[in-house]
Amino acid sequence: MKRKVTVDRLIESGLTEAEARxxxxxxxxxxxxxxxxxxxxxxxxxCLRPDHPFALHCYLHDVTFSDWDSTEKxxxxxxxxxxxxxxxxxxxxxxxxxxxxSYEAFYAWSxxxxxxxxxxxxxxxxxxxxxxxxxxxxLSRGEEKxxxxxxxxxxxxxxxxxxxxxxxxxxxxxxxxxISRMTYGELExxxxxxxxxxxxxxxxxxxxxxxxxxxxxxxVAIYLGIVKAGxxxxxxxxxxxxxxxxIRLDIAEAKGIFTQDVIYRGEKRLPMYSKIVSAEAPxxxxxxxxEGNVCVDLRKGDETWQTFLSEKDxxxxxxxxxxxxxxxxxxxxxxxxxxxxxxxxxxxxKSATDGHLHHDIQPGDVVAWxxxxxxxxxxxxxxxxLINRGTMALYYGPPTGREFGVFVQDAKxxxxxxxxxxVRVWRYSDCMKGLDWRCIKTFSSxxxxxxAEDYFFLMSLAGYRxxxxxxxxxxxxxxxxxxxxxxxxxxxxxTTPALGLSFEILDEAGKPARAGELFIVPPAxxxxxxxxxxxxxxxxxEGVPRGPKGELLRRHGDDxxxxxxxxxxxxxxxxxxxxxxxxxxxxxxxxRVLDNLDTIxxxxxxxxxxxxxxxxxxxxxxxxxxxxxxxxVELKKEMQKMIKTDLNPLFKIHDVVLVSALPRTASxxxxxxxxxxxxxxxxxK
Numbered sequence: 001m002k003r004k005v006t007v008d009r010l011i012e013s014g015l016t017e018a019e020a021r022x023x024x025x026x027x028x029x030x031x032x033x034x035x036x037x038x039x040x041x042x043x044x045x046x047c048l049r050p051d052h053p054f055a056l057h058c059y060l061h062d063v064t065f066s067d068w069d070s071t072e073k074x075x076x077x078x079x080x081x082x083x084x085x086x087x088x089x090x091x092x093x094x095x096x097x098x099x100x101x102s103y104e105a106f107y108a109w110s111x112x113x114x115x116x117x118x119x120x121x122x123x124x125x126x127x128x129x130x131x132x133x134x135x136x137x138x139l140s141r142g143e144e145k146x147x148x149x150x151x152x153x154x155x156x157x158x159x160x161x162x163x164x165x166x167x168x169x170x171x172x173x174x175x176x177x178x179i180s181r182m183t184y185g186e187l188e189x190x191x192x193x194x195x196x197x198x199x200x201x202x203x204x205x206x207x208x209x210x211x212x213x214x215x216x217x218x219x220v221a222i223y224l225g226i227v228k229a230g231x232x233x234x235x236x237x238x239x240x241x242x243x244x245x246x247i248r249l250d251i252a253e254a255k256g257i258f259t260q261d262v263i264y265r266g267e268k269r270l271p272m273y274s275k276i277v278s279a280e281a282p283x284x285x286x287x288x289x290x291e292g293n294v295c296v297d298l299r300k301g302d303e304t305w306q307t308f309l310s311e312k313d314x315x316x317x318x319x320x321x322x323x324x325x326x327x328x329x330x331x332x333x334x335x336x337x338x339x340x341x342x343x344x345x346x347x348x349x350k351s352a353t354d355g356h357l358h359h360d361i362q363p364g365d366v367v368a369w370x371x372x373x374x375x376x377x378x379x380x381x382x383x384x385x386l387i388n389r390g391t392m393a394l395y396y397g398p399p400t401g402r403e404f405g406v407f408v409q410d411a412k413x414x415x416x417x418x419x420x421x422x423v424r425v426w427r428y429s430d431c432m433k434g435l436d437w438r439c440i441k442t443f444s445s446x447x448x449x450x451x452a453e454d455y456f457f458l459m460s461l462a463g464y465r466x467x468x469x470x471x472x473x474x475x476x477x478x479x480x481x482x483x484x485x486x487x488x489x490x491x492x493x494x495t496t497p498a499l500g501l502s503f504e505i506l507d508e509a510g511k512p513a514r515a516g517e518l519f520i521v522p523p524a525x526x527x528x529x530x531x532x533x534x535x536x537x538x539x540x541x542e543g544v545p546r547g548p549k550g551e552l553l554r555r556h557g558d559d560x561x562x563x564x565x566x567x568x569x570x571x572x573x574x575x576x577x578x579x580x581x582x583x584x585x586x587x588x589x590x591x592r593v594l595d596n597l598d599t600i601x602x603x604x605x606x607x608x609x610x611x612x613x614x615x616x617x618x619x620x621x622x623x624x625x626x627x628x629x630x631x632x633v634e635l636k637k638e639m640q641k642m643i644k645t646d647l648n649p650l651f652k653i654h655d656v657v658l659v660s661a662l663p664r665t666a667s668x669x670x671x672x673x674x675x676x677x678x679x680x681x682x683x684x685k
Contacts, residue, residue: 003039003066004063005060010023010056014053014056015053030047031063036067040064040077044078044079044463044464047060048460048463050433051433051434057456057457070563074566075493075567075569078464079488080488081466081488090360094124103487103496107496110499111500114137115136116136117500121349125159125353125388126387127156128162129149129152129154130155131152131319132151133152134151135150136149137150138150139523143522143523148323153321155227155319156326157191157227158228160382160387163389164184164389165185167184167364168391169183169187169386169392170391170392173407173410173411174397175396175397179407179410187217187220191228191315192313193221194221194228195229195317196312196313196315197308198226198229198231205231206231206232207231207255208231208328209233209255209258210256211223211235211257212240212257213238213258213260213272214372215371215372215373215378216287217394219373219378220394222258223378223379223382227327229315232252232342233327234254235379236248236257238263238272238374239374240275240648242279243279243646244647244648245279247337248338249279249281251330251338251340252532254282255283257276257281258284259272259284259287260289261288261295262289266397274296283301283303284303285303285304320345323344323345324344324345326343326345327347328532331473332585332586332589339534340531341528342531342532346525346526347477348387349526350477350478350500350525350526351383351478351526352383352384352387353478353500353525354472354498355367355385355388355390356384357499358479358484359415359442359468359470361388361390361415362390364389364390365391365414365415366390366415367417368394368395368407368411370395370418371417376474377447390415393411395407399422402435405426406435408437408440409436415440415441415442416442419447419581420445420448420449421615423455424451424454424614426458437462441465442465442467443462443465445468445469446470448614449492449570449579449609449613449616450467450469450570451612451615452490452493453612454491454614455491466485467489467491468482469482469493471494475528475540476520477525477526480497480501480503480520481494481496481497481498481503482496482497493563494568494570495566501524501527502521503556504521504548505518505560505561506545514562515559515571516559517555517560518559519553519556520556521547521553527554528540557577558572559571559572572616576672578616578618579607579615581651583648587604589647590618590647590651591603591604593642594643597635598625599625599630599635602622603621603622604670604672606621606673606675608683617654618651619654619676620656621658622635622659623661624658632656635656635658636653636656
């Protein structure tokens with residue numbers, strides 16, 4: 001098939017007749033003289049502009065790769081690395097130091113020689129130790145319970161301040177206000193005032209202190225101050241309802257909490273402190289949303305941010321064991337109570353390594369990722385940016401509108417992280433049209449399955465920059481699969497296991513397969529070794545088959561498919577957890593709320609994949625109480641209101657299906673996978 005564009009199709013794609021005739025000459029010359037890869041390089045970098053109609057981008061890409069054989073060459077790429085760009089990357093630099101000429105050989109070495117790899121990264125990142133280690137890795141208790149950095153003492157917060165005190169640590173903006181900046185020196189002094197304030201308030205090393213607030217410069221200082229004082233951060237998302245906040249405070253046995261008086265989402269003013277009070281939280285330190293005083297009356301014993309902060313801005317961090325807890329985060333599982341996962345002082349080494357190698361964060365790079373300290377990407381962003389001496393970019397408003405895009409432009413963001421639902425909003429609102437995102441060198445995406453067309457659109461917004469698909473979890477401190485700036489990027493696909501670890505894909509019989517459930521091969525820095533409220537072995541190792549070479553495997557719960565030429569694509573969750581709007585939640589957490597309905601005897605929540613892939617859709621199956629008349633439309637509204645009030649307003653129900661019974665196993669467990677498959681078959685007809 002001859003590759004050729006026509007004037008008529010170019011006009012249909014949104015060009016005027018004059019533009020189409022001029023464009024056709026340039027495009028056809030390239031199509032006829034260059035192979036697809038070189039042709040697309042020229043078209044995407046020299047001809048296409050972000051303000052061209054997206055239909056034009058799609059048409060030219062389709063014509064360019066019309067002869068592409070995906071079964072032989074893998075999925076169609078939309079970005080190819082240039083040699084000059086490759087040579088500037090952190091990975092290329094490290095490969096040169098280790099005398100590797102190919103990425104494949106470098107990855108194989110990192111997975112096989114994990115002790116040497118992680119020792120190298122600790123030194124390369126400049127992880128500051130108060131007492132050096134005698135051994136990088138001790139496996140005397142087996143791969144399930146490794147000991148890292150034997151005999152060492154450190155406080156990982158120290159490694160966040162290796163940057164020049166005068167360089168910018170955080171660039172931030174409150175909606176409708178000018179951009180502000182905080183230097184590394186200013187951030188460290190504020191961090192020290194928090195640490196001193198904790199000691200002056202009677203807290204001590206080992207105490208667990210919660211954070212439930214939006215992502216601000218102050219929240220970063222609070223987080224690092226808690227860690228520096230030898231205390232443990234308890235991460236709680238600000239969107240949770242009081243009951244869910246209380247569950248997490250109780251599990252962690254928190255002794256204090258930092259929060260805000262109110263928060264704003266766009267024009268909506270939402271209560272925050274009152275939710276903390278309803279959750280029966282311990283002593284609260286309350287920050288004002290706006291400048292000035294807090295706008296709420298405080299309980300006896302609570303205090304404002306201004307009265308809490310110490311005047312002392314120097315603090316010597318508390319030395320800690322590498323396996324000492326520094327952060328407790330929560331991740332949903334297949335039971336109603338969220339798993340409480342302790343991060344150790346070694347876990348941020350994984351976050352920073354992924355940021356350094358896979359996301360290529362370099363000194364001075366500006367890194368943005370809409371999140372907060374309640375989810376793992378908040379701590380991840382902090383460590384990946386600051387340990388790599390980059391700049392965190394924080395926008396104090398919703399990322400769904402053009403104002404966020406203007407901030408990305410004006411802050412000159414170099415690495416922009418996001419989640420697929422957000423990209424879909426941008427695409428259909430077209431809110432980012434006309435912005436200058438030329439400073440972006442890479443995007444990253446996590447939290448949900450991506451849609452290839454949405455991500456092709458995203459790449460076009462910045463003149464075609466790659467998307468590093470990134471999948472992992474709270475239990476890893478980062479990802480198990482990702483991409484690099486050394487490999488071509490095809491939208492919604494991965495290109496490599498994360499450096500320093502490996503995995504196996506097994507079918508239902510436990511045999512290696514092209515598509516199936518993914519199992520991680522331990523050990524690796526970042527992998528959890530304990531849970532506060534669950535048996536760690538039972539959750540991750542019990543009943544898991546051995547690998548093809550007899551190696552120990554660790555359950556993670558994702559289904560993955562390996563594609564030709566080393567690409568991978570995510571197929572969703574294998575267990576009963578789901579990702580909704582980038583947030584991981586268990587089916588039973590949703591069902592626990594909905595089963596309180598008087599008209600419903602039982603519910604089953606599942607997440608289905610839409611046609612074409614992309615973010616999951618929440619579908620609820622419900623059994624009405626016998627003899628009760630139930631209107632599905634009204635039921636959906638009532639269920640949505642309950643989820644908003646009692647769980648999380650960010651979870652949106654796509655559909656409610658009334659049934660007389662739920663499919664069950666012989667042991668009476670609900671077969672949510674069968675419900676998911678049943679709905680998807682109807683959806684994809």
